[in-house]
Amino acid sequence: MSTTTTLRGVGIGLGVAQGPVARMAAPLPAPADAPSTLGPDAETARVQEAIGVVARELEARGAQAGGSARDVLEAQAMMAEDPTLEAEVATRITAGKTAEFAVYDAFASFRDQLTAVGGYLGERAADLDDVAQRVIARLRGVAAPGVPEPGHPYVLVATDLAPADTALLDLDQVLALVTSEGGPTSHTAILAREKGIVAVVGTAGALDLADGDTVIVDAAAGVITVSPSEDERAAAQRRADARSAAASAPLTPGALADGTAVPLLANLGSPDGAAEAVALGAEGVGLFRTEFLFLSSNTAPTVAQQRTSYEKLFRAFAGKKVVVRVLDAGADKPLPFLNDAHEENPALGLRGLRALRASEDILREQLTALAEANAAAAADGEAADLWVMAPMVATVEETEYFVALAREYDVKTAGVMVEVPSAALLADRVLAQADFASIGTNDLTQYTLAADRLLGSVASFQDPWHPAVLRLIQSVGAAGAALGKPVGICGEAAADPLLAVVLVGLGATSLSMAPTALADVRQSLLSHSLDDARRVAEAALAANDAATARAAARAAAS
Template sequence: MEYTGTGIGQGVAIGQTIRMPDPLPEPRDERSSRGTDEESARAAASMAAVARELEKRGASAGGTAKDVLEAQAMMAEDPSLVELVTAGISDGKTAERAVFEAFASFRDQLAAMGGYLGERAADLDDVSQRVIADLAGVPAPGVPQPAEPFVLIARDLAPADTALLDLDKVLALVTSDGGPTSHTAILAREKSIVAVVGTANALDIADGTTVVVDAAAGSVLTDPSAELAAHVTQRIAERSAAASGPTGPGVLADGTAVPLLANLGSSDGADAAVALGAEGVGLFRTEFLFLDAGDTAPSVEQQREHYVRLLTAFAGKKVVVRVLDAGADKPLPFLSNAEEENPALGLRGLRALRAREEILRDQLTALAEADAQTDADLWVMAPMVSGVEETRYFVELARELGIKTAGIMVEIPSVALLAEKALAACDFASIGTNDLTQYTLAADRLLGSVASFQDPWHPAVLRLIGEVGRAGAQLGKPVGICGEAAADPLLAVVLVGLGATSLSMSPSALLDVRLSLAGFDLETAQNLAQIALAADDAASAKSAVRDAADTAQKVRQP
């Protein structure tokens, strides 16, 4: 039987399945037999223990996982949550029940907010389970540890579990929930784990079933034939050989250069990105620098030190830094504490920075000073730009403060439709396909009920990308892609055909994209783009392009 979902990367794996254990049962709602002080002490000790364990896991995992786990550790000791737990205990509840109710209440609030905080809601469930398990003196639900390698089936995975998966044992991940921008998908891509997420009915697959997990096809096939198993084994060997070979620049079959860049959230990942063949940085997210700052924004000096480390690691290469992308969906006490019913459409990105211009000025000043001290080619861009006036505002301010190359992110359809005018007012554009898809299809990219709409293969999204690519070509302005769409090897070819001049992605996706681009010339990429644009929906666009690509590659074979 075949199950379909969203594949992460181009890998394939074969093995027997094991399901993730069910979560701990809900603690009983009963009065505590202990005193309030004793219950409070138990809760505090367990929350602290879980925070330290998450920090330890983060330090061991490194990269994006480290950032995510450190954020979870902060959740475990969040003052607002501690206050809710304390209140529950004061009402006579056990520490277990008070923790359960406090985290559930906070989770529901975050889920209702959507956006960045909506994504963090699922992380709270994991932290809650870990604290309750510590209180009960039992192991927290986690990844099974059998003696033999296996394919893990789960509803979804918590960051703490995904970050430290034993890659010698876990052959592949299959989840019933989540999408291409979920933490499971992002961390799986970063760790080069074969994964298919959002797989309908995946939980129906029984333990011990032999399956082929094909990320390239987005499929999970049970009980494969001996012939298929042999073919999969050969594909695994070929990918392993390609991964161990030398890296090189991104280039099409006709020699057209397509620089392949890395998406990073910390300078700590720079060395690994270079080792995997990153030709620079196409998106450096600065949010964690600010999220870790506390009640006040980091100083110019603190920021400059951070940026110098990044630029030094990529000396002589292009580094594209996105200024702080925060606001109501990522509330920062020094930026905005206002609550909004729909933060994805609220005061975020450049809008929030413009309301507190001193924060933007400090960040641009720190970047300009770091640029003066290093040899990298620094480009700086603004997030959530909606039109030409905002483009001019950002570029003029960046120039005033010493930034040489200033551009915008294209995430809102309005600026894509005005691409020629917007690009005339800046030096470059970088398309954030995650948000562009969300806003084009009116589907919250963090809301599971509309996950099927969150597909950058949709012809409407591709048409907007094509508008930007066409404007860039006319004006001689670079147009990069820095959303997760760039990590899809076949879609990457289409994006180049639409006018993308560079692609930025998680470093672990570089190999697959590099190999894919090398199989097509520019004319074929442009033809594939037109096929995608002519489709009615995302599924038919992807299917039509895949068929045409297979035909084109067969024609090229000797």
């Protein structure tokens, strides 16, 4: 592109950056279906060596990256060595295929099966493509397609990024990220927030950009300006400088312009991220995901193993609120010790609290470990303000069940996640039983719009700005206000600086997000009073679709 033009997508955060484009390398061409000249034994040995090297490389990248990237990459490594895939590859090699074609064809077949299943497993299909490319590249003795290295800072443009690529981006070289696919809750968007990368995803026309094109990436507006004028570039630089200055300003508690407190909390996937979260201004933890203890094992962790991790977290946030979500797994994330039965539609199956009720001993052990960990920290004067919540609560009866069970273990503050529309519609009755509610906007959007949040073909529906989702959030906020119960937001929506204002206007009393999003959200809240937030929220509610709601809120906030 050589003339000034603009492209639009979904911005992640408030950042702005500019620089030359460097495009992601194209995938390797498919291997030809030619007969092997080496024989089955030699081809099998080649495959085993290549898969082993790729799996170990993915594990090493995960260990280096940490955070949610580690979980994704470890899952990819396990996928590479899946026994079912190994058997599929072996069948093709026995039939006389080359190692390259056997891997290509077997992985493609398995990918199609995962796509058909949908849900968590469907989302893994894209990761499977990346694993296959890496194995085939190893077999061919060439570099795997990946992030370019032009030798200077650049704006990375891609269809989308594999987790292995996103995890180890050189932030000294990658100025911004632009993808043609993905939505606000895609892996790329989540990892961009986690790393603080300026990003615009789901950008129509992104793949028309050429290497060397100069662009301004404006995440706040969700706009890419191609071949900008000198004035536009200077204005973008002033904004970037102002944002840097704001980020380095002294940390203050989250609040609106009129002094209304809005605690800003961190979403964490393991205790390892605690120090960084505190350094970035987290006032506590609004969502501690406990799955990291369970997903990499064939057996449930012991009470002692869990207690060690929880105690580390509580000590890091001594005296501060820490909201722990009990295990959120089930048929969409099969665990052999919980529920690995095949389900036609796992997103609507035995997951979250449903799965835990079916294996109550696991839930009881988790509550035991949490209580013991905080008691141990309290003995040294380092206890956290422990709140515990259940995922995927759909009914008042489920709320009563979980709160009663938590009380048996002396959990003083027991709540529920509102991710299912039924819980939002009955929020007054749910909150009559629970001490608090935390809205998981990712799943709430998925179930409200009937759009699998991990399925790229319906990514356009997965937008928490949709007025239907906002109405449900408003109903929970109103119930919380009427009953004097806290209502937090712990989904990705809380990390959107403008949407954060809307959420407060709808009744949210705290916001939890990836720690790198805290500075932008803090700055955004300080620009609006509570009356402003309510007015901006009403403007968004009056819209008929997500895009119009976002535009209406932006106009009302300016």
